[in-house]
Amino acid sequence: MSGPGALILLVEDEPQMRRFLRVSLEGSGYRYLEAATGQEGLSLAAQHRPDVLLLDLGLPDMDGLEVVSRLREWSQIPVIVISARGQESDKVDALDAGANDYLTKPFGTRELLARVRVALRHANPEAGEQPVFTLGRWRVDLAKRQVFVEDQEVHLTPLEYSLFTTLIRHAGKVVTHRQLLKEVWGGAAGAQPLYLRVYMTQLRHKLEEEPSRPRYLKTEPGVGYRLFLED
Amino acid sequence: MSGPGALILLVEDEPQMRRFLRVSLEGSGYRYLEAATGQEGLSLAAQHRPDVLLLDLGLPDMDGLEVVSRLREWSQIPVIVISARGQESDKVDALDAGANDYLTKPFGTRELLARVRVALRHANPEAGEQPVFTLGRWRVDLAKRQVFVEDQEVHLTPLEYSLFTTLIRHAGKVVTHRQLLKEVWGGAAGAQPLYLRVYMTQLRHKLEEEPSRPRYLKTEPGVGYRLFLED
DNA sequence: CTCCTTCCTAACACTTTCTTAACGCGCCTT
């Protein structure tokens, strides 16, 4: 997760500051977690693997620097330190302990958010493994929006692709007619079960070896369709 | 190269500041390069691939922000901006343009060095970035903004070039209409899908052998466009 | 100011995709 919806963990003991940052971060579309102590912060970081950690140095239970170095024992999560201490030696120590950035209070919200964006940008230079779905002779590269059968690319129209990936998302499970129509054609009205039959036929012709006796794109009579995982 | 011996490029027009930083950096064991203008800085960056770039925003020949975004067209080299301007909006703009850090003059040497160490620590292990992209008969020098077909230079207008390099950045993947309009025309409103059709036509005429049956600049109907990598 | 480049816009031809209808087949019920 790198764009909006990224998870930010704030470790800060001052309630007023927490409330302020919470509003700023949630208002910018980030998911948000908070801890009031270093112990709690480390434990939450381990549990939830946030995308960025905002760390106040002045914590009651342990030194902020220790939080950073403990975290760095197992994680490369970007850490932005926010601190009232503006001494150069404080900054140097924090940065050398493993922090990625150091912001002195008071600071502007917009600068903080910009630095969070930098951290997120840096966090995954496409580190996230590309989502590729494979099944039998099929390979689907969700990122590139490409479908291969026996390493031969097959072109799918937008609706075909949408229908197919919807089944992939629910791979193995039955997806009802209603659910498919909703997810592929959008909640709007007008979508008829007939569409499903037409497009399932087309998908089978493009993807199945024997379209008339499908191996993976199975019909569940009276209920819906299912992408069969077993062989 | 990431530890001592790393190469630092300083882009700064003020001789006094240059001398000062040179002493600090060389004294810390870094290899050192300098440029007095944005143009020279970009060119040196392309030639020598420094591990970190220190950039003064107040350059005589071009805006510092433009240096960053030009650089980001082909390189992920960490950029630390050093500037006399301390306004929050300056910081936000620079960071959003692609800078990794922002330091306001005057600053302490030790803090600068600590931030350089952070940048180096972060340095991309995946050094595979090339300022030159080649595909079939095409060669694109991202640093110099030059495009060649069969070693013959082809002139692209700014928008054509931007559209082309956007597709290159996402080479192989489908780029949606929305995304292209956002990245090429800027988030602002008014951008219409019609623009894409017009400029794709022009690109194809300038770059493709058979513009009406493109080999690389493919359309994904209803979705977007894709720079096709396979043959 | 004029020339030149680049960008935006509109019109029209064309292609792909979507929707719709008709028909065939097998299964179950009566």
Place this chain on the structure above:
DNA sequence: AAGGCGCGTTAAGAAAGTGTTAGGAAGGAG
């Protein structure tokens, strides 16, 4: 065995999306 039902299949028209061209507006350079 006949009829109803659900699903698969096919094809054709409608709709949506795309390619192409050209001309005028806007902006910058000399």
